[in-house]
Amino acid sequence: MQNQYTDWKQALRSGLLGGAITVLLSLIGIVTAFSNTYIVNKVISFGELLIVGPIAALSLVAIQKARARHPGLLILTAIISGLTSGLVILALAGLGQVINLRAMFLNASNDLYAIYAYKQALVPGLLLRLLVSGLVGALVAGFTLLPGRIKAAISQGLLYVILVGLMGRLIGTVLNTWGFVAILFKWMFVANSLSPIGAIFLFLLTGGLAYWRYGRPKTKQITDPKKQKLVRWGTLGGFGLLLIFLPNILGMWFSEILDNVGLFILMGLGLNIVVGFAGLLDLGYVAFYAIGAYTIGVLTSPELGFFNLTFWQAFPIALIMAFLAGVLLGLPILKMRGDYLAIVTLGFGEIIRILVLSDWLKPWLGGTQGIQRIQRPVVGIGEFSITLQSQQQLYYLILAGIVLVAFVAVRLRDSRLGRTWMALREDEDVAVAMGINHVATKLTAFAMGALFSGIGGTLFAAKIGSIYPSSFQFLVSINILSLIIVGGMGSIPGVFVGALALMGLPELMREFAEYRYLFYGAALVAMMLTKPEGLWPEARHRLEFHEEETPPPEESEAVPESA
């Protein structure tokens, strides 16, 4: 598309936008919240990165959109863009001095202005900020003018420094539990972040690696099928062993996180069948989760005292209940498509939550007080039985659930049923014309999804031991939807990637918890705008979204053009 703005105006626009994004992030409170989360200890915090990041990104946009090709002009464009962003930030700080913004915006505090001014006196500090903003623009421009090899090296180095810096807490905790390895790495980390020397070392190491690998062919492909098989089983086995010992390596706190991530993987695999395979957008997925959990609760809790079953006796009943609920909801809504289906399932999820909360059903479901003292699962026979209680023990239960469900999901995907789901997703009318029974097919997708969600619910009840209506909010459905979309709709490994990225990462950064849903919302929008097929896309989807970009495979070249 032709750019209708002159370079000057484009630079100003980019600068204003960059400044506006920074101001938005500041007013939301992220900048202040992360100002003490250091990436490099006492040098660069994540908050600072959030100020500088948008400015740098928009300077880059200004350069890319500029029509001038002379390096001097490009650098000037970037500097103007950076300075404009800096001026916007200054304007906020100045406005904050004149009127009390804090009466409205909670985060427009003096702390924020102090961060803007690098904790110096306000006027010189803000001037310094302006200078830095211009400098960031200049640096970005300089970066784009470098040869590709150095560019790759620098970006790789920066990426790793930021990633490792953000993961400082995880790495720090693991190092603390593993004393003898820690000595090797301890000098790189100070107080859960990289030390300056560590950062430089890491930057040089990863950057150097990228520099060395640039332009070289990737590692050799193994072509011998026997060797391929060996490699595949080797990696699978190694991965399996790692998974088995993971809770022991990481300790109690991380096991809790792993359990949560695992539950979401389990449910993500189920929703992936409904949304990813069959293309039915289900926003009431939490309903089946609630049904699974509440069935276990009602059947096993001695507090209510209706049945007093054990966990394993109640387990199949809970699954049947979830499955039946899936069929029951599925039946009336099969005629709907897309948007309407989404709203109706959302309504269904809310109905279940309202019923659980109501005083009407309180004698059976506990109302707002929920259900306590749910039986924990017991594994083993007679004297050798263990009650699974601690996070580490439950980890194995959840892991077993995931392995089972993932296996079923893979087999379903490759089955005849899986192919009919995908046919329905691609084009319902054509699929029906080809003789697919769309009622039965959609219904099985819905019911399978509900079943998996029910398994998630039962394990959740077993893990927590008591359930409350507040655990089954609409937000849970959104969590699961976000993770399968970020991972890639219809892609089974994508579910794992999405769950680790969306559930695991926020847990590792405590400050992040507050902004979790803000991040999810932004991630959903950003994924749909830039990479709608997800981080680990299913092959078919990748083709669908990037048909024009990737040339068709060889066979089209082999066929002579007869027309």
Next chain:
Amino acid sequence: MFRTWRQKITMTDIMVWIIGLSIAVVVIWGTISTLQSGKYSAASWFDLVIKGLALGGVYALIAMGYTLVYGILRMINFAHSEVFMSGPFTAVFLANALQSNGFLSRQPLLGMLAITLLSMAVSMSVAILVERVAYRPLRNAPRLVPLITAIGASFFLQYTFRGFYGSGFEAYPTIEALNGYWRIGAIPLFKTQAVVIIAAVVMMFLLYAIVMWSKLGKAMRAVSEDKEAAALMGIDVDAIIVFTFALGGAAAGAGGILYILQFPVVHFYMGFIPGLKAFTAAVLGGIGNVPGAFLGAMVLGLLESVGPNLFLDGLGIPVASQLKDAIAFIILVFILIFRPSGILGERLSQTKV
């Protein structure tokens, strides 16, 4: 003959009809037993009806946003509930400022006007911004994509405003001029509810006039019929879409002020349930249809206000009003099953559903 009959009616239809009939039986049984018990007087029924109409007025204004956008883009603007929230959540600061310097009690009309205008302006800006950032780049994407974007935008907005103004509750000041009630014969009519109903009707009429009789409205309807043809006729389609979002946003902002006159507390999550109900109202009336949105909203408001007492009280369900949201959603499910075109809508063609 028998064969065609059997082919037309499937197991699904039978199941759906059984579910529908059983709910109808429960509702009728509940109604009869409530009326027989004589627990409520005529005055209290009247009270509930007025309450329902006032609520319906708010839903109608929010539903306009859904209906207009659906009419043009054939998408559910999921973020509209946050557009609704943003207006009153921002205007509360102006209201409190006006209250503390006494302006609101000296000039209640002017003060309320300022608050309403601010609320409308904020909601409108948010709606336009969402369209620009989240929807415009996806004009020609597969259907599921803009819907997911809308959900994402909705959450982003919710938590943005949470970050701006905090996660707590903010209370609107009470407007003294609207305290108390008028009497119609022996029946008291609360001033707030009367004002809300009148304001909602006036605003709905204004919106109807804009859509039906103004030049922009004509262009809007043209775009909703056929985008390409409208563009060929010299209509700037993008501008019309922006205008549609702006109109819906302004209506939602005004609706927000009418909402806080009834429930004077705002917080970042306040948009979710009214937004969902307004969507239900839009579907009930026939989505894409302006008078339909009004009618659907009024019916929904009435059902929600009268329904729990009328349908459920007689069945011996304690605190039936807890279930009012469930009633609204069950209505939504059943309209979509039995008459997806709504009360006033034409039969939707396959491409629209």
